[in-house]
Amino acid sequence: EPDDVSGLPPGVSDKLRTEGVTELYPPQESAVKAGLTDGESLVASVPTASGKTLIAELAMLAAIERGETALYIVPLRALASEKQTEFERWEEFGVDIGVSTGNYDSSGEWLASRDIIVATSEKVDSLIRNDAPWINQLGCVVADEVHLVNDRTRGPTLEVTLGKLRQRNTALQVVALSATIGNADAIAEWLDASLVDTDWRPIELQIGVHYGNAITFDDATQQRVPVANGERQTPALVADTLAGDSEDDQGSTLVFVNSRRNAESAARRLCDVTTSALTEKEQASLAEIAASIREVSDTETSETLATCVEKGAAFHHAGLAAEHRSLVEDAFRDRQLKCIAATPTLAAGVNTPSRRVIVRDWRRYDSEYGGMKPLDTLEVHQMMGRAGRPGLDPYGEAVLLAGDTETRDELFDRYIDADLESVRSKLASEPALRTHALATIATGFARSRTELLAFLKETLYATQTDTNGRLKTVTDTVLDYLKRNEFIMQDGETLSATGLGHTVSRLYLDPMSAATIIDGLRWAEKNKTTQRSALQDNSTEQATGSFQPASELVNSKHDTHQDSDESTVRYPTALGLYHLVCRTPDMYELYLKSGDKERFTQVCYEREAELLGRTPSEYDDVRFESWLSALKTGRLLEDWADETSEDQITEQYDVGPGDIRGKVDTASWLLGAAEQLAGELGMKTKPIADARRRVEDGVRAELLDLVDIRGVGRKRARRLFDTGIQDSADLQTAEKKTILRALRGRRKTAERILENAGRTDTSMDSVDEVPNDSTNSD
Numbered sequence: 072e073p074d075d076v077s078g079l080p081p082g083v084s085d086k087l088r089t090e091g092v093t094e095l096y097p098p099q100e101s102a103v104k105a106g107l108t109d110g111e112s113l114v115a116s117v118p119t120a121s122g123k124t125l126i127a128e129l130a131m132l133a134a135i136e137r138g139e140t141a142l143y144i145v146p147l148r149a150l151a152s153e154k155q156t157e158f159e160r161w162e163e164f165g166v167d168i169g170v171s172t173g174n175y176d177s178s179g180e181w182l183a184s185r186d187i188i189v190a191t192s193e194k195v196d197s198l199i200r201n202d203a204p205w206i207n208q209l210g211c212v213v214a215d216e217v218h219l220v221n222d223r224t225r226g227p228t229l230e231v232t233l234g235k236l237r238q239r240n241t242a243l244q245v246v247a248l249s250a251t252i253g254n255a256d257a258i259a260e261w262l263d264a265s266l267v268d269t270d271w272r273p274i275e276l277q278i279g280v281h282y283g284n285a286i287t288f289d290d291a292t293q294q295r296v297p298v299a300n301g302e303r304q305t306p307a308l309v310a311d312t313l314a315g316d317s318e319d320d321q322g323s324t325l326v327f328v329n330s331r332r333n334a335e336s337a338a339r340r341l342c343d344v345t346t347s348a349l350t351e352k353e354q355a356s357l358a359e360i361a362a363s364i365r366e367v368s369d370t371e372t373s374e375t376l377a378t379c380v381e382k383g384a385a386f387h388h389a390g391l392a393a394e395h396r397s398l399v400e401d402a403f404r405d406r407q408l409k410c411i412a413a414t415p416t417l418a419a420g421v422n423t424p425s426r427r428v429i430v431r432d433w434r435r436y437d438s439e440y441g442g443m444k445p446l447d448t449l450e451v452h453q454m455m456g457r458a459g460r461p462g463l464d465p466y467g468e469a470v471l472l473a474g475d476t477e478t479r480d481e482l483f484d485r486y487i488d489a490d491l492e493s494v495r496s497k498l499a500s501e502p503a504l505r506t507h508a509l510a511t512i513a514t515g516f517a518r519s520r521t522e523l524l525a526f527l528k529e530t531l532y533a534t535q536t537d538t539n540g541r542l543k544t545v546t547d548t549v550l551d552y553l554k555r556n557e558f559i560m561q562d563g564e565t566l567s568a569t570g571l572g573h574t575v576s577r578l579y580l581d582p583m584s585a586a587t588i589i590d591g592l593r594w595a596e597k598n599k600t601t602q603r604s605a606l607q608d609n610s611t612e613q614a615t616g617s618f619q620p621a622s623e624l625v626n627s628k629h630d631t632h633q634d635s636d637e638s639t640v641r642y643p644t645a646l647g648l649y650h651l652v653c654r655t656p657d658m659y660e661l662y663l664k665s666g667d668k669e670r671f672t673q674v675c676y677e678r679e680a681e682l683l684g685r686t687p688s689e690y691d692d693v694r695f696e697s698w699l700s701a702l703k704t705g706r707l708l709e710d711w712a713d714e715t716s717e718d719q720i721t722e723q724y725d726v727g728p729g730d731i732r733g734k735v736d737t738a739s740w741l742l743g744a745a746e747q748l749a750g751e752l753g754m755k756t757k758p759i760a761d762a763r764r765r766v767e768d769g770v771r772a773e774l775l776d777l778v779d780i781r782g783v784g785r786k787r788a789r790r791l792f793d794t795g796i797q798d799s800a801d802l803q804t805a806e807k808k809t810i811l812r813a814l815r816g817r818r819k820t821a822e823r824i825l826e827n828a829g830r831t832d833t834s835m836d837s838v839d840e841v842p843n844d845s846t847n848s849d
């Protein structure tokens with residue numbers, strides 16, 4: 072019973088009872104027996120939806136009762152606010168929650184007063200680098216989804232972060248929550264923790280594969296779910312879940328698909344099925360939910376979502392507004408919504424159990440793999456684990472889909488009969504070690520090679536490999552790299568970070584990104600004069616012959632960028648800087664598709680004088696192609712900063728609007744970092760700042776002042792500018808009629824913008840009606 076748990080603040084068990092927790096689930100009981108609420112470290116490897124969150128909460132509440140601070144590490148930024156909401160129900164016990172996401176270079180001092188801090192491992196790592204004082208008050212750290220140490224990109228950070236926290240405070244309680252994996256004992260050994268390893272679930276789960284007209288389950292039983300000729304399996308299964316006779320049996324379905332776009336199109340199709348199952352009462356309440364969805368925003372996504380919700384289905388992915396996501400989750404939990412088509416983020420996120428789970432897509436595009444790659448068993452099990460609502464369903468059903476017998480057998484092999492996967496540390500990969508070795512030295516966790524190796528010996532990587540020969544070799548390669556680039560220096564045995572190294576570590580850059588940026592900026596300084604003369608060579612001769620490999624700058628003929636007046640070209644140019652940051656390992660470049668190689672080889676030739684580095688030889692094809700894909704990405708950013716429309720860019724580069732956003736965000740961050748590095752090296756920062764601001768807002772330089780006003784985006788700024796209102800000062804004095812016309816007659820908008828620009832007389836009431844140009848909306 073919760074009453075019997077020692078160490079909790081008084082009243083917690085009563086509160087739990089009101090939430091339906093009258094007794095602990097067996098894994099929770101084992102955790103408490105192992106000393107969870109007495110500060111003992113624990114690894115809990117337990118299936119999805121089996122009460123892991125409460126294990127974490129009990130540990131954190133007990134820590135707070137002891138006067139300590141608790142830290143909850145989430146695997147994804149998107150989950151931080153969900154956890155915050157979940158933990159806020161403890162506020163009545165005087166527990167304060169703080170969430171730390173956002174910038175990687177602040178020390179988050181305000182967090183010191185909180186009892187529970189929720190953050191991603193990247194954020195915690197950066198807080199350690201920035202010496203956040205409250206780190207020392209921590210008594211309990213929870214690592215959610217600790218099996219992600221297996222993840223190539225996020226794993227090493229989680230591993231190193233836990234290592235540092237434990238080194239700082241050897242008495243620290245670590246509670247690591249994991250999906251069921253093959254080697255939870257290795258994680259427990261690494262963390263010196265007790266282990267609760269079980270496949271117990273609060274509700275039985277049946278797993279099967281649908282093929283032809285039936286589902287075959289793991290216990291070899293079959294259930295008929297016929298699919299009419301020409302029909303698809305998913306709608307047939309959703310209809311079948313809805314068709315139960317008793318109300319209790321009438322169930323909901325979660326459909327997992329592999330992309331946002333697929334989630335939306337599946338939901339649109341599935342609402343044809345759900346709509347016929349709705350009662351009048353449900354229709355009415357769904358209409359209300361749809362109205363709330365439309366209220367959140369008036370985007371196309373919002374409208375599509377609302378239309379689906381009215382019919383009883385929805386989609387769910389990380390691209391949705393947080394309000395939209397929680398409206399959908401709540402409506403599904405309240406059993407108003409009958410079906411959600413979701414990307415796997417939902418499986419990792421909040422508790423949305425469902426009568427039936429369909430894993431429709433079990434493969435996902437993977438760039439490293441170069442095609443559609445089957446999902447890990449672990450990931451599929453997490454999705455399937457969402458099946459079955461305790462207290463509502465007799466059992467949960469998870470179904471995979473096969474179109475032929477071969478696939479059916481493969482699915483059984485991979486996801487039903489297979490042993491659980493084991494997780495393996497990815498720390499010894501060079502980019503990971505490069506980043507973390509620098510940080511470990513910069514923050515003083517290690518002051519020599521020996522200390523660094525001693526620190527690394529405490530990682531999961533070291534406990535998993537018998538010979539740490541590889542770790543030593545990679546460490547030496549990495550230390551050598553860091554010395555060569557002057558991020559660290561060595562004095563006898565002592566290693567320390569240089570000023571530059573500290574900056575790189577604080578900025579959370581991969582040292583290789585920093586080195587690339589610094590090389591580029593130095594190149595720009597050194598070649599300034601050469602570039603000028605190259606540009607002032609007035610030749611307008613077009614590129615004729617083939618591309619010259621590794622051509623000397625001074626020898627090539629150049630055309631200036633069409634918009635720039637030769638005499639005013641300033642180096643480095645925006646394109647040069649965009650290309651530079653796109654060359655770093657921190658930027659995810661665009662691929663070269665067919666025809667792109669020729670196209671961007673040409674661009675490279677035309678704009679070579681602007682590029683901040685020597686073009687690799689065409690014969691060095693790997694480096695040359697990567698140079699070109701950076702150029703493609705850089706040109707996309709330049710187009711954006713030249714006010715090319717989103718539609719045109721998505722078409723020209725074959726990307727989605729979300730991709731543009733992603734590139735722009737990463738570029739802004741990297742250019743901001745470049746600014747700081749340039750400052751550190753005593754170079755000019757203005758051109759970098761301008762290029763950054765232009766790409767952030769998607770405008771040419773002349774609009775930078777206007778877009779600084781809240782409510783003025785790239786389109787409005789352009790229209791204002793073109794009517795002669797060139798900056799915020801002009802907005803103070805310009806005729807209201809002109810302003811209103813530039814803003815397409817939108818009075819409220821005009822008033823708000825004037826107010827934001829600090830104009831005192833903002834009223835548009837007395838301004839005459841202006842013809843509203845409706846051909847182009849903003």
Ligand code: ADP
Binds near residue numbers: 092095117
């Ligand atoms: P996990 O974190 O393992 O995926 P959750 O913590 O979300 O699972 O738990 C799933 C559901 O079970 C939640 O709704 C939670 O409130 C409920 N729950 C957890 N522990 C108990 C318990 N001891 N008794 C009843 N319900 C519980």
